[in-house]
Amino acid sequence: MAILVTGGAGFIGSNFVINWLSNSDELVINLDKLTYAGNLQNLESLIANNKYIFIQGDICDSNLVVKILDKYKPRFIINFAAESHVDRSIDGPNEFIQTNIVGTFQLLESARNYWNKLNNIEKIDFRFLHISTDEVYGSLELNEEPFTELNRYQPNSPYSASKASADHLVRSYFHTYGLPILTTNCSNNYGPYQFPEKLIPLTINNAINGRSLPIYGDGSQIRDWLHVYDHCSAINKVIKIGKIGEVYNIGGNNEKTNLEVVQYICNILDRILPRDDGQLYRSQITFVEDRAGHDFRYAINSSKLKNQLNWAPDETFETGIIKTVEWYLDNSEWLENILNKES
Numbered sequence: 001m002a003i004l005v006t007g008g009a010g011f012i013g014s015n016f017v018i019n020w021l022s023n024s025d026e027l028v029i030n031l032d033k034l035t036y037a038g039n040l041q042n043l044e045s046l047i048a049n050n051k052y053i054f055i056q057g058d059i060c061d062s063n064l065v066v067k068i069l070d071k072y073k074p075r076f077i078i079n080f081a082a083e084s085h086v087d088r089s090i091d092g093p094n095e096f097i098q099t100n101i102v103g104t105f106q107l108l109e110s111a112r113n114y115w116n117k118l119n120n121i122e123k124i125d126f127r128f129l130h131i132s133t134d135e136v137y138g139s140l141e142l143n144e145e146p147f148t149e150l151n152r153y154q155p156n157s158p159y160s161a162s163k164a165s166a167d168h169l170v171r172s173y174f175h176t177y178g179l180p181i182l183t184t185n186c187s188n189n190y191g192p193y194q195f196p197e198k199l200i201p202l203t204i205n206n207a208i209n210g211r212s213l214p215i216y217g218d219g220s221q222i223r224d225w226l227h228v229y230d231h232c233s234a235i236n237k238v239i240k241i242g243k244i245g246e247v248y249n250i251g252g253n254n255e256k257t258n259l260e261v262v263q264y265i266c267n268i269l270d271r272i273l274p275r276d277d278g279q280l281y282r283s284q285i286t287f288v289e290d291r292a293g294h295d296f297r298y299a300i301n302s303s304k305l306k307n308q309l310n311w312a313p314d315e316t317f318e319t320g321i322i323k324t325v326e327w328y329l330d331n332s333e334w335l336e337n338i339l340n341k342e343s
Contacts, residue, residue: 002027004074006059006107007081009034011194012131012228014042016080017052019232027051029072031065033058033081033099041334042193059103065110075122076239077111078129079104082166086135086159087197090292093158100162101169104130108173115179129182129239130170134224134249135160136185139295146224146299149185149247156293167247174245182242184235186250187300190320191228192327196335199258200321203265204328205335207281208273213266217290219259222297226252227320230313237309248309251300254317259285264317268325 003020007013008030017028032038034056046052053072057064059081081103083089083096111128118126137147138154153168155161173179190200203213234250242248256264266281275281305311315323328335 002029002072002074003076003078004029004031004068004072006031006077006079007038008032009038009040009042009054010080011037011042012189012231013080014039014193015191015228016078016232016235017043018045019229020236021046021049021051023236025051027053027072029053029055029068029074031055031057031059031068031081035083037084037195039193039195039338041337059107060098062106062110065107066114069110069114075125076127076129077107078131078235078239079107080131081107082131082163084133084159086157087291089157089159089162093162096158096162100159101165104166105169108169108179112173112177112179123180127180127182127239127244128170128173129184129235130166131235132167132183132185133160133163134185134187134251134298134300135295136164136167137298140297140299142222142297144297146251146301147185147249148301149249149304156295180244182238182244183247184238184250185247185300186231186234187224187226187252187298189226189228189231191324192331193334194228196339199261200265200324201328201335203262204269204325205339207266207269207284208329211284212286213262213281213284214286214288215258215262216288216294218287219257219262220296221258221294222255222299223258223261224251224299225254225256225261225317225320226250226300226313227315227324230315233314234305234311237305237311241309243308248305249300249302250305251302252313252315252317252320253302255297255299256317261321264321265325268322272326273329
């Protein structure tokens with residue numbers, strides 16, 4: 001048996017591949033384009049693992065995807081492949097349209113044609129899991145209830161609009177063609193191997209290198225934070241026992257303002273790696289011009305996942321962020337290499 005993971009060299013995808021292979025001897029094929037956020041260093045621990053195969057390629061390349069499907073005959077396709085940074089989508093939306101919309105369409109078409117050729121037992125076992133985001137639901141006010149799977153889509157950035165479009169395509173392939181799909185919409189992830197343009201690794205890296213800690217606007221924007229290990233455990237539940245055609249929201253139940261997150265990291269660093277000059281890390285905080293169309297609040301209601309699939313996150317923000325800070329401090333070479341690659 002085998003599974004195909006797309007985008008498995010990225011932050012969440014690489015954590016999922018490592019997690020899967022630590023609990024299964026099933027063959028994992030990792031198809032990744034290796035854009036700026038894809039990093040094979042994330043998967044160095046699997047180099048000698050004969051149950052892991054890496055293939056560099058694009059989900060838009062239907063010929064390649066078809067060859068992979070025909071050769072390895074996976075029972076699951078798990079689609080992590082995506083452009084995912086809001087700021088980059090504002091500066092240049094084209095790549096987001098191509099990868100997130102066109103790429104998802106091409107992957108769905110390849111999966112549909114592959115699935116149609118399977119025998120009845122193989123068809124029943126097959127799943128296509130699409131990994132999406134809470135940002136498709138738009139923005140919440142402070143007193144509004146967290147997003148459920150029934151919230152209407154109101155994307156506010158080219159990134160979230162491209163993911164919303166992909167979600168609709170995935171849904172249509174279930175209702176029109178019967179392709180056994182599942183979709184998950186997760187809140188903000190954090191943890192090991194996250195590309196250092198994102199808030200938490202950026203803050204850690206800038207803090208220990210004496211740089212400013214930039215915060216958009218006044219830092220009052222609120223996000224629900226989900227440790228990537230908890231996200232992986234939820235995906236495992238959904239792909240194995242989720243109901244075909246359903247959407248599952250995955251949240252960490254940890255709403256924090258951006259300013260609170262940065263201050264929390266500063267407090268941890270003050271304890272475990274004090275500055276040589278005796279000053280507090282929070283003195284490095286600077287407030288910068290807010291980005292265009294910045295959503296105020298995201299919050300996820302994961303009760304469907306909890307009630308139907310018996311899933312709940314293991315990490316609180318307090319336990320998860322300490323482990324995350326320590327990971328980045330212990331893996332400074334990984335961080336340096338990825339920053340050198342970007343420059």
